[in-house]
Amino acid sequence: MNSLTVNLHLMMVSFYRPTPERHAILIEDGAFPSDSYAVRSQAAFHGYDPDEAVIRLRPRPGEAVLRTGDVVAAIGDNSNKIALVLLGAVNYYTGEFFDMEAVTRAGREAGAVVGWDLAHAAGNVPLSLHDLGADWAAWCSYKYLNSGPGSLSGVFVHSRHLADHEIPRFAGWWSTDPSTRFEMAPSVRYTNSADSWQLSNPPILSMAAVLFSLEMFDQAGMVALRAKSVRLTGYLESLLDEVCASRPAVGVITPRDPARRGAQLSVRVADRDVGPLAGKLRGSFGVHADARRPDVLRFAPAPMYNTFHDCWRAASALAAVLDD
Numbered sequence: 001m002n003s004l005t006v007n008l009h010l011m012m013v014s015f016y017r018p019t020p021e022r023h024a025i026l027i028e029d030g031a032f033p034s035d036s037y038a039v040r041s042q043a044a045f046h047g048y049d050p051d052e053a054v055i056r057l058r059p060r061p062g063e064a065v066l067r068t069g070d071v072v073a074a075i076g077d078n079s080n081k082i083a084l085v086l087l088g089a090v091n092y093y094t095g096e097f098f099d100m101e102a103v104t105r106a107g108r109e110a111g112a113v114v115g116w117d118l119a120h121a122a123g124n125v126p127l128s129l130h131d132l133g134a135d136w137a138a139w140c141s142y143k144y145l146n147s148g149p150g151s152l153s154g155v156f157v158h159s160r161h162l163a164d165h166e167i168p169r170f171a172g173w174w175s176t177d178p179s180t181r182f183e184m185a186p187s188v189r190y191t192n193s194a195d196s197w198q199l200s201n202p203p204i205l206s207m208a209a210v211l212f213s214l215e216m217f218d219q220a221g222m223v224a225l226r227a228k229s230v231r232l233t234g235y236l237e238s239l240l241d242e243v244c245a246s247r248p249a250v251g252v253i254t255p256r257d258p259a260r261r262g263a264q265l266s267v268r269v270a271d272r273d274v275g276p277l278a279g280k281l282r283g284s285f286g287v288h289a290d291a292r293r294p295d296v297l298r299f300a301p302a303p304m305y306n307t308f309h310d311c312w313r314a315a316s317a318l319a320a321v322l323d324d
């Protein structure tokens with residue numbers, strides 16, 4: 001339903017219920033800007049100062065990614081005031097895949113609601129949202145789920161919330177029980193389903209892209225995709241390490257532990273403008289790396305269609321453009 005930021009807001013309408021004592025929102029300092037804008041605007045909407053209400057987690061000095069222990073400790077340190085923990089399960093910039101179980105447990109033990117932005121996680125890493133106890137999640141379908149920019153987003157709401165129709169939410173035509181939709185009644189009738197957070201008719205062309213993409217995921221299976229992804233990303237990592245070894249300003253910042261990352265390696269290039277580098281990779285070598293300012297090139301060997309040879313080509317091309 002909708003697109004990702006719309007759904008983040010709809011989930012926060014229901015699950016960010018701040019009080020004067022408990023209104024903080026914990027996010028990563030390196031959150032996708034749109035998520036930062038969304039949570040700041042939610043805090044402001046409820047009458048709180050976003051600079052005070054939004055707690056931003058930063059890696060330790062000299063480190064590129066957050067340590068799970070530090071995230072858990074920050075939740076504990078602020079346990080009396082956090083209303084919502086909202087992290088990107090896979091960080092768009094560094095490629096770090098959080099220990100969702102540890103963070104979710106810490107957040108819930110602190111009395112906060114725990115939501116996840118799965119934009120870079122859906123179709124990329126294994127997710128067991130129900131089992132790990134997340135309150136809610138939202139994702140888009142235009143990254144690993146192949147459905148094109150602006151295509152449909154999805155939401156997860158934990159089953160412990162589904163029968164509670166008193167949870168505040170906005171309603172529309174699609175919120176009501178589909179079996180009674182055409183009774184044209186004036187009041188909505190919710191079902192015990194995340195479906196009842198829908199508002200509008202879904203865009204049918206986007207639905208077609210999502211349908212065919214998800215069929216491909218069903219055919220391949222996430223277990224097989226993840227297994228290939230770990231090997232593919234590990235192979236690319238070994239090649240990129242060779243490229244970086246003789247170039248001190250260049251290095252992989254994504255966690256080394258395969259359990260702490262998906263199909264993404266972020267290469268920090270400290271001494272060059274990454275935009276033109278990505279342009280040369282694409283224009284001269286047909287390698288689509290993504291430049292993220294200030295200083296990162298993202299390589300994402302998607303296991304559904306990238307090959308080991310693609311990884312070799314990408315690393316060779318990076319060496320060539322860095323020496324150019």
Ligand SMILES: Cc1ncc(COP(=O)(O)O)c(C=O)c1O
Nearest residue numbers: 003004005006032034088092119
């Ligand atoms: C982590 C994350 N959050 C939010 C968004 C925003 O998505 P949208 O503009 O579709 O709402 C993106 C888009 O790339 C993203 O990567």
